[in-house]
Amino acid sequence: MKAQAVYPWHRSALQHIKTQLGEDRLPHALLYRQRNDYFDTALGWQVAQLLLCEAKNGQDNCHHCRLLAEKSHPNVLFLDVFNKKIGIDDVRDLEQQMWQTSVFDKAKIAYISGMDLLSIGAQNALLKTLEEPPKNAFFILSVSNLSRVLPTIISRVQRLRHGRLEQHTLLHWLQAQLNTTMTEAEIGKIAKLADFAPLRILWPVNARLQRWQRLWIIPKVRHNWHVIAAIPKV
Numbered sequence: 001m002k003a004q005a006v007y008p009w010h011r012s013a014l015q016h017i018k019t020q021l022g023e024d025r026l027p028h029a030l031l032y033r034q035r036n037d038y039f040d041t042a043l044g045w046q047v048a049q050l051l052l053c054e055a056k057n058g059q060d061n062c063h064h065c066r067l068l069a070e071k072s073h074p075n076v077l078f079l080d081v082f083n084k085k086i087g088i089d090d091v092r093d094l095e096q097q098m099w100q101t102s103v104f105d106k107a108k109i110a111y112i113s114g115m116d117l118l119s120i121g122a123q124n125a126l127l128k129t130l131e132e133p134p135k136n137a138f139f140i141l142s143v144s145n146l147s148r149v150l151p152t153i154i155s156r157v158q159r160l161r162h163g164r165l166e167q168h169t170l171l172h173w174l175q176a177q178l179n180t181t182m183t184e185a186e187i188g189k190i191a192k193l194a195d196f197a198p199l200r201i202l203w204p205v206n207a208r209l210q211r212w213q214r215l216w217i218i219p220k221v222r223h224n225w226h227v228i229a230a231i232p233k234v
């Protein structure tokens with residue numbers, strides 16, 4: 001299995017984590033604001049990979065990297081609040097599991113995706129663990145709306161901020177993904193229409209997502225048909 005590719009727009013955030021890890025000053029919890037198709041769930045998994053990978057880079061295809069790629073690493077407890085109803089009991093259950101001995105002598109990670117969607121009661125339960133975490137515990141929290149997060153939680157975590165993505169870096173990445181001879185100017189038009197969310201820009205070329213083309217992309221690009229028409233079919 002190939003090592004997971006790191007998106008160029010995640011690089012600066014991951015480099016920051018790597019530096020902190022190398023200097024042994026990584027706090028035990030971090031939080032980032034999820035922006036769909038830009039700073040997404042993959043970022044949390046990549047952070048987990050840095051913490052668990054034998055080479056600490058996620059590129060060596062070690063046992064931990066492979067388990068993470070299959071989303072079955074026993075040291076990672078993942079709660080997907082975006083897509084599943086998660087209540088206070090689930091958070092308490094997670095807390096208990098964090099205290100149990102882990103299979104591998106490495107960090108034990110609680111990754112809560114969509115943490116801001118937890119009820120206040122569930123957030124308070126989480127806060128208790130954040131205040132007195134078990135040894136080797138690490139928390140990755142992603143949120144869509146920071147204002148829904150208890151300020152007491154925010155004060156206990158490190159905020160991971162979006163790195164600035166240079167336009168030409170984005171365009172080169174898109175050119176490679178689309179395997180196209182489209183010019184930067186043409187790709188730039190699509191990028192702008194998709195609010196520079198790199199993964200969203202790929203939607204129009206994915207045949208399975210033709211519905212989205214109709215509902216979202218096409219109404220916005222009436223005046224740019226020649227751009228969409230230039231995208232190769234896959």
Ligand SMILES: [Zn+2]
Pocket residue numbers: 052053054055056057058059060061062063064065
């Ligand atoms: Zn590895």
